[in-house]
Amino acid sequence: xxxxxxxxxxxxxxxxxxxAATLDYDAExxxxxxxxxxxxxxxxxxxxxxxxxxxxxxxxxxxAVAEELAQEVFLRVYRSRSSYxxxxxxxxxxxxxxxxxxxxxxxxxxxQRSRERLDDMAWDLSARQVSxxxxxxxxxxxxxxxxxEIRQAVAALPEKQRAAVLMHKYEEMEYxxxxxxxxCSDSAVKxxxxxxxxxxxxxxxxxxxx
Amino acid sequence: MNCPIEDxxxxxxxxxxxxxxxxxxxxxxxxxxxxxxxxxxVAAGHIAVWKALDAWDAPPVSPDFDRRLYRRIDExxxxxxxxxxxxxxxxxxxxxALPLTASAGLLLMAGLLLHNPGVVAPAAAExxxxxxxxxxxTLDDLDLLRQFGAADSAxxxxxxxx
Amino acid sequence: MLFDFSWRTHPGFRLxxxxxxxxxxxAESQPEQEKPAAQAQPADNAIERWNRMSPEExxxxxxxxxxxxxxxxxxxxxQYNHMKPxxxxxxxxxxxxxSELPPDKQEIVRARLREFEQLPKERRQAVHGxxxxxxxxxxxxxxxxxxxxxxxxxxxxxxxxxxxxxxxYIPN
Numbered sequence: 001x002x003x004x005x006x007x008x009x010x011x012x013x014x015x016x017x018x019x020a021a022t023l024d025y026d027a028e029x030x031x032x033x034x035x036x037x038x039x040x041x042x043x044x045x046x047x048x049x050x051x052x053x054x055x056x057x058x059x060x061x062x063x064a065v066a067e068e069l070a071q072e073v074f075l076r077v078y079r080s081r082s083s084y085x086x087x088x089x090x091x092x093x094x095x096x097x098x099x100x101x102x103x104x105x106x107x108x109x110x111x112q113r114s115r116e117r118l119d120d121m122a123w124d125l126s127a128r129q130v131s132x133x134x135x136x137x138x139x140x141x142x143x144x145x146x147x148x149e150i151r152q153a154v155a156a157l158p159e160k161q162r163a164a165v166l167m168h169k170y171e172e173m174e175y176x177x178x179x180x181x182x183x184c185s186d187s188a189v190k191x192x193x194x195x196x197x198x199x200x201x202x203x204x205x206x207x208x209x210x
Numbered sequence: 211m212n213c214p215i216e217d218x219x220x221x222x223x224x225x226x227x228x229x230x231x232x233x234x235x236x237x238x239x240x241x242x243x244x245x246x247x248x249x250x251x252v253a254a255g256h257i258a259v260w261k262a263l264d265a266w267d268a269p270p271v272s273p274d275f276d277r278r279l280y281r282r283i284d285e286x287x288x289x290x291x292x293x294x295x296x297x298x299x300x301x302x303x304x305x306x307a308l309p310l311t312a313s314a315g316l317l318l319m320a321g322l323l324l325h326n327p328g329v330v331a332p333a334a335a336e337x338x339x340x341x342x343x344x345x346x347x348t349l350d351d352l353d354l355l356r357q358f359g360a361a362d363s364a365x366x367x368x369x370x371x372x
Numbered sequence: 373m374l375f376d377f378s379w380r381t382h383p384g385f386r387l388x389x390x391x392x393x394x395x396x397x398x399a400e401s402q403p404e405q406e407k408p409a410a411q412a413q414p415a416d417n418a419i420e421r422w423n424r425m426s427p428e429e430x431x432x433x434x435x436x437x438x439x440x441x442x443x444x445x446x447x448x449x450x451q452y453n454h455m456k457p458x459x460x461x462x463x464x465x466x467x468x469x470x471s472e473l474p475p476d477k478q479e480i481v482r483a484r485l486r487e488f489e490q491l492p493k494e495r496r497q498a499v500h501g502x503x504x505x506x507x508x509x510x511x512x513x514x515x516x517x518x519x520x521x522x523x524x525x526x527x528x529x530x531x532x533x534x535x536x537x538x539x540x541y542i543p544n
Contacts, residue, residue, distance in 0.1 A: 038454025039372075042447050049275065054268035063269050071279050078283055150262040169228075169263050194221040201255035204262065273439035280450045281427070340422045342433040342445055348418040348467075349448045354485035355466045357496075358503060358538060372448045 026090035034081045041081075045074060048091070051171060052098050058166050059102045061155055069105060073098045088180055095171065096181045099163045106159050153203040161196035168193055211238040215248045223249060227256035417467060419452060466542060477541055484537045487530060499531050506539045514539075 026047070032040040052073055057066035076097055088096075154162055160182055167173045167181065179189045214222040225231050226239050243249045272278075349372050356372070422430065434442040452460070470481060488499060502523075506514050517523055518536065527535065 036454075036456045039451045041454075042451050045276065045279070046447075050271055053271050053275070057268045058266070067272055067275060071275070071282055074279055075282055075286060079286065146262045147266050150259075150266050154263075154266075165263075169260075190221060194224055197224045197227075197256060197259060198220075200259045201252070204259060205255055273443060276443050277431075277434075277446050280446060283450075340418050340425065340433070342437055342442070344418040345422045345449065346441075346445055349445070349452065351470065351482070352419075352452065352463060352467055354482060354489070355470060355542065356463055357485060357488060358466070358500065358542060372452050 024086065024089075027086035030077075030081070030084050030090055031086065033078070034084050041078060044077070044090070048094060049074075052094065055095065055166055055171065056098055056102050058154065058170065059099075059159075059162060060105060061151060065105065069098070069101050072101055089177065091171075091173070092177045092180050095167060095173070095177075099167075099181050103159050103163065149204060150200070153200050156203065157196055157199060161192055161199070164189060164192045165196045165200070211242045213242065213246055213249060214239075215246075215252065220252065223253045224256050226253060227260045417464070417471070419449065422449070423453065469542060473541055480537055481541045484534045488534050488538070491531070495531065499527070499534055502527065502535050503539050506535070 026044060029040040029044050033044070049070070053066055053070045056069045056073075057063055060066055060069065073094065077094065154165065157165065164178055164182065167178050173181075175186045175189045175193075178193075179186045182189065182192075184192075214220050222231070222239065223243075226236060226243075231239065239253075243253045353372050425433075434445060437445070455463070470478060473481065488496060491499065506517070509517060518532075524532070
């Protein structure tokens with residue numbers, strides 16, 4: 001007899017087989033949450049927690065805020081379980097909630113302040129890059145400068161372009177999914193993304209990185 | 211291959227940097243880009259953007275994220291009852307709101323006592339401390355026993371252990 | 373003008389007092405109605421006692437463990453507390469039977485259930501089905517069945533041991 005691989009109890013993340021299954025698996029889990037199965041909520045949380053937090057972090061660029069917003073995302077998911085209907089992929093719905101909360105936060109709270117602070121940093125970083133001449137340190141600097149520069153460049157994008165880039169790049173979401181999240185057409189998403197990447201390219205070129 | 215920039219389809223260069231093009235299209239585009247003064251810097255720029263985005267790590271998730279979330283969910287389940295009760299009275303004139311709020315408050319207190327005994331502080335004698343290890347052992351045993359429940363068996367589609 | 377009312381005569385406060393009296397009367401009778409259900413509850417276990425601890429006490433205990441282990445315990449507790457009530461009730465009744473066993477028998481059951489976990493899915497289904505079948509039989513039927521050739525042919529020796537011990541010690 002061939003034994004099944006042992007799955008430690010309490011570890012609900014071992015979904016290696018399930019993850020590879022249907023695209024509707026998450027929606028199916030959410031329907032079970034709707035039916036009162038708390039275990040399935042834990043499974044969904046385990047699967048999507050990190051990607052939601054990372055997405056929100058890159059969108060709002062403050063870790064504490066990202067985690068607070070992520071808490072609100074999952075709280076809303078749980079709260080709306082009784083009325084949940086799988087009209088879209090679960091991930092699309094999840095990121096729609098996340099994007100909505102993040103864009104509200106950005107607009108209401110700290111958008112302008114972040115821009116001013118990061119724009120100031122950009123000049124300092126550009127000067128540092130030009131003046132440094134040592135190869136090994138330069139390589140290190142270029143690595144960290146590139147991360148800081150890309151952070152600033154993304155932060156400088158209009159919010160919807162920012163969200164579209166992050167979903168496209170890090171979540172590998174399709175245009176149609178991003179369109180549903182942002183409430184626009186597929187062609188509008190393509191246009192949005194192209195403008196965003198062009199802006200990033202131009203901004204990094206201006207900083208001397210490209 | 212036609213020049214994407216001349217053809218007014220520069221988004222192809224973004225798709226190229228993102229690795230979204232089919233292998234054959236990629237090869238054709240690379241051949242074109244190598245010889246096109248307009249496309250070369252644009253393609254290089256987008257590749258640099260993509261690499262920079264790759265290098266942008268996010269900080270790790272706080273270890274107590276789940277704990278805080280579950281606590282919020284539990285609190286939300288209790289607060290939402292109160293919120294639903296209070297919300298209609300917020301915009302009322304005071305002479306109407308006062309007696310109604312008093313009634314609602316009395317009902318709320320009664321409701322909490324009747325239906326939410328968890329809100330009432332437990333008797334001191336019952337609050338013996340339990341070690342987390344004991345809880346874990348009990349959870350382990352429950353997991354094992356759950357396999358033989360008619361409604362709980364894995365064969366019925368149960369998604370995970372406790 | 374906003375406060376131009378009398379405590380005794382304002383209809384809203386009369387209503388409040390009436391409602392309070394009605395609710396108090398209802399509250400008086402409630403505990404008696406609930407007692408029979410409470411008496412049917414399985415005996416206390418570590419999780420129920422844990423749930424009665426204050427959040428601060430619980431966090432203090434969990435802080436003694438490595439963060440990942442504490443996180444998993446929290447998650448498993450949440451899932452337990454959010455099981456369907458009838459499922460939890462059935463599980464706790466089974467647990468009560470188990471916890472009343474002497475420690476050495478508990479260890480036997482644990483060992484058999486761990487072995488059961490390791491079986492391939494089809495064999496788990498077969499073994500589980502067999503235990504369910506035994507629960508439906510009379511004592512005499514069970515003995516005859518388990519001594520019969522069909523039982524010995526259908527199940528390997530380790531599987532037979534799982535079936536016998538699980539049925540013997542967890543009959544429901």
